[in-house]
Amino acid sequence: xxxxxxxxxxxxxxxxxxxxxxxxxxxxxxxxxxxxxxxxxxxxxxxxxxxxxxxxxxxxxxxxxxxxxxxxxxxxxxxxxxxxxxxxxxxxxxxxxxxxxxxxxxxxxxxxxxxxxxxxxxxxxxxxxxxxxxxxxxxxxxxxxxxxxxxxxxxxxxxxxxxxxxxxxxxxxxxxxxxxxxxxxxxxxxxxxxxxxxxxxxxxxxxxxxxxxxxxxxxxxxxxxxxxxxxxxxxxxxxxxxxxxxxxxxxxxxxxxxxxxxxxxxxxxxxxxxxxxxxxxxxxxxxxxxxxxxxxxxxxxxxxxxxxxxxxxxxxxxxxxxxxxxxxxxxxxxxxxxxxxxxxxxxxxxxxxxxxxxxxxxxxxxxxxxxxxxxxxxxxxxxxxxxxxxxxxxxx
Amino acid sequence: xxxxxxxxxxxxxxxxxxxxxxxxxxxxxxxxxxxxxxxxxxxxxxxxxxxxxxxxxxxxxxxxxxxxxxxxxxxxxxxxxxxxxxxxxxxxxxxxxxxxxxxxxxxxxxxxxxxxxxxxxxxxxxxxxxxxxxxxxxxxxxxxxxxxxxxxxxxxxxxxxxxxxxxxxxxxxxxxxxxxxxxxxxxxxxxxxxxxxxxxxxxxxxxxxxxxxxxxxxxxxxxxxxxxxxxxxxxxxxxxxxxxxxxxxxxxxxxxxxxxxxxxxxxxxxxxxxxxxxxxxxxxxxxxxxxxxxxxxxxxxxxxxxxxxxx
Numbered sequence: 231x232x233x234x235x236x237x238x239x240x241x242x243x244x245x246x247x248x249x250x251x252x253x254x255x256x257x258x259x260x261x262x263x264x265x266x267x268x269x270x271x272x273x274x275x276x277x278x279x280x281x282x283x284x285x286x287x288x289x290x291x292x293x294x295x296x297x298x299x300x301x302x303x304x305x306x307x308x309x310x311x312x313x314x315x316x317x318x319x320x321x322x323x324x325x326x327x328x329x330x331x332x333x334x335x336x337x338x339x340x341x342x343x344x345x346x347x348x349x350x351x352x353x354x355x356x357x358x359x360x361x362x363x364x365x366x367x368x369x370x371x372x373x374x375x376x377x378x379x380x381x382x383x384x385x386x387x388x389x390x391x392x393x394x395x396x397x398x399x400x401x402x403x404x405x406x407x408x409x410x411x412x413x414x415x416x417x418x419x420x421x422x423x424x425x426x427x428x429x430x431x432x433x434x435x436x437x438x439x440x441x442x443x444x445x446x447x448x449x450x451x452x453x454x455x456x457x458x459x460x461x462x463x464x465x466x467x468x469x470x471x472x473x474x475x476x477x478x479x480x481x482x483x484x485x486x487x488x489x490x491x492x493x494x495x496x497x498x499x500x501x502x503x504x505x506x507x508x509x510x511x512x513x514x515x516x517x518x519x520x521x522x523x524x525x526x527x528x529x530x531x532x533x534x535x536x537x538x539x540x541x542x543x544x545x546x547x548x549x550x551x552x553x554x555x556x557x558x559x560x561x562x563x564x565x566x567x568x569x570x571x572x573x574x575x576x577x578x579x580x581x582x583x584x585x586x587x588x589x590x591x592x593x594x595x596x597x598x599x600x601x602x603x604x605x606x607x608x609x610x611x612x613x614x615x616x617x618x619x620x621x622x623x624x625x626x
Numbered sequence: 627x628x629x630x631x632x633x634x635x636x637x638x639x640x641x642x643x644x645x646x647x648x649x650x651x652x653x654x655x656x657x658x659x660x661x662x663x664x665x666x667x668x669x670x671x672x673x674x675x676x677x678x679x680x681x682x683x684x685x686x687x688x689x690x691x692x693x694x695x696x697x698x699x700x701x702x703x704x705x706x707x708x709x710x711x712x713x714x715x716x717x718x719x720x721x722x723x724x725x726x727x728x729x730x731x732x733x734x735x736x737x738x739x740x741x742x743x744x745x746x747x748x749x750x751x752x753x754x755x756x757x758x759x760x761x762x763x764x765x766x767x768x769x770x771x772x773x774x775x776x777x778x779x780x781x782x783x784x785x786x787x788x789x790x791x792x793x794x795x796x797x798x799x800x801x802x803x804x805x806x807x808x809x810x811x812x813x814x815x816x817x818x819x820x821x822x823x824x825x826x827x828x829x830x831x832x833x834x835x836x837x838x839x840x841x842x843x844x845x846x847x848x849x850x851x852x853x854x855x856x857x858x859x860x861x862x863x864x865x866x867x868x869x870x871x872x873x874x875x876x877x878x879x880x881x882x883x884x885x886x887x888x889x890x891x892x893x894x895x896x897x898x899x900x901x902x903x904x905x906x907x908x909x910x911x912x913x914x915x916x917x918x919x920x921x922x923x924x925x926x927x928x929x930x931x932x933x934x935x936x937x
Binding site: 420421426428472473474475477478481484487488489490613616617618620621623624625626 | 683701704705706707709710713765768769772773774775801802803805806884885887888889890891896899900906909
């Protein structure tokens with residue numbers, strides 16, 4: 231039955247995509263926020279917009295609704311692709327897009343630029359995020375990049391390890407890339423994991439950036455063909471070590487508990503769950519830095535409730551909301567003020583979730599042919615990443 | 627006068643008479659809705675899929691170029707993608723054979739020896755797993771097959787650990803644990819699809835007339851001979867009908883290869899990755915055409931063998 235649903239899903243998608251031709255629409259940012267329209271429709275990751283239904287302590291919606299009269303309707307999406315598809319339908323106001331979806335939406339003409347003057351708290355947003363490349367782009371080509379959203383939350387991909395095998399935290403990602411004997415005298419072969427999404431190629435590129443500088447990798451998401459092939463070679467070497475790639479967070483948790491896996495790239499989510507279960511697990515930001523994700527609340531080009539949408543954008547960077555959300559999701563707030571005095575997040579919550587590691591993180595974005603530098607249009611686009619990663623996992 | 631009114635039938639009666647005289651028209655009216663449904667949602671989707679597979683993805687913009695061409699199929703026939711196809715087809719074939727071998731004795735017992743009561747219980751035992759969630763069963767198998775799971779534990783207790791290690795050391799199909807190997811994936815596939823093989827074989831066996839078996843032994847055929855020359859040939863259509871289920875279900879499944887095994891891609895997962903994360907819908911469509919072609923050929927052959935008589 232599941233399989234049948236899968237087929238039907240594929241067909242629906244095929245039909246849907248062929249029906250919805252992409253079109254761009256020129257539309258300047260709003261210049262003033264008027265009275266609310268009574269509701270705002272948001273596409274969000276599960277757990278991103280909580281109204282206290284799962285846990286009464288985590289509620290950042292009911293207060294907003296009472297204050298503004300804008301009823302918040304949330305449509306959760308499980309993947310970035312689902313988010314893009316929902317935004318293409320065009321009946322939503324906002325989306326909490328990750329770096330892989332944000333530029334696709336912007337270049338696809340599905341977003342309207344945000345007038346940051348209409349967001350009074352904009353200046354409280356982490357300065358490191360205010361002009362980040364995954365939401366600040368020059369789409370109209372006038373030389374000045376536009377803001378296509380308000381930063382929401384971010385987090386790193388960490389190196390998770392077993393503290394019984396690693397008496398000291400591993401300093402480098404080499405434990406998952408190079409064959410070696412671990413602290414317990416046994417090889418790491420068959421005992422490490424890697425993410426099974428093609429974006430893992432960026433982790434390999436990040437590793438090479440530090441260990442093979444003559445390749446000249448400056449950005450793990452902008453790889454020309456030589457750099458890309460070098461990353462694939464490293465991944466083929468890794469294939470020998472990896473008995474199984476991880477895909478599902480809960481399967482990875484099971485692998486660390488029941489399959490003798492001792493090190494892998496992972497999310498703070500799994501680390502926190504395993505620690506809470508009393509497993510000998512910890513995580514580290516290795517010396518090479520890491521990849522990570524950063525999500526932005528973005529506004530649809532034809533948003534039916536723009537005033538309420540702007541009110542939510544302002545509300546979304548309220549320190550209380552930001553701190554509560556970070557505690558709920560294991561992420562880092564986009565507003566530094568949220569790190570202090572939040573009971574749910576605790577004293578060191580931000581630091582524990584990676585606040586100090588921002589500079590060491592290469593944030594996820596969709597690789598495109600345009601390298602974004604003087605190399606021009608020679609970089610390997612994402613669909614090639616997919617094809618080649620399938621080949622690597624298949625042992626080629 | 628009243629005679630006029632009664633001699634003219636009411637309008638619906640006239641409609642009924644009209645339709646009665648034209649059986650073809652009433653048939654068309656009756657079937658219009660289901661046929662429309664079939665044409666739009668089944669055939670229409672397939673045609674759309676087929677058309678998509680002849681488009682291609684523009685590497686420069688990442689957009690789909692709606693132009694007829696064979697570039698996507700060129701991409702499909704690269705070595706890495708053909709690996710995915712071969713891997714899937716071999717797994718589907720091996721799973722089908724194993725299911726047939728396992729299902730036949732049980733179906734034979736159910737059809738020929740089991741009492742009415744036992745037969746009912748066996749039917750229930752075969753069907754009950756199908757009522758529970760597919761996902762729960764797959765994830766349960768992950769735990770059963772794990773390095774710290776019950777099967778490994780059992781081998782340890784019996785002192786047979788070296789046997790298991792030797793099995794897992796087999797190149798290609800082995801791995802660091804059962805749940806990380808193709809052997810484990812094979813076991814799970816067989817477990818999940820076995821009922822779809824048992825039921826058609828059972829149906830075929832029940833239709834073998836007793837008189838033929840008696841005739842065979844009257845003419846001096848030993849039980850062994852009767853089985854190979856009478857019963858088995860008459861059951862082949864049932865085996866083929868069952869294998870159509872197991873084969874096509876394995877071809878398309880993408881959950882089991884993502885939970886069990888060494889992460890190598892199967893067709894279902896390749897389709898999922900190409901359309902889901904890569905946005906390469908033409909290649910995903912081309913991948914989908916592969917099982918359609920394989921099943922098409924298989925069905926034609928199966929039809930020749932009379933498999934559909936046993937459905």
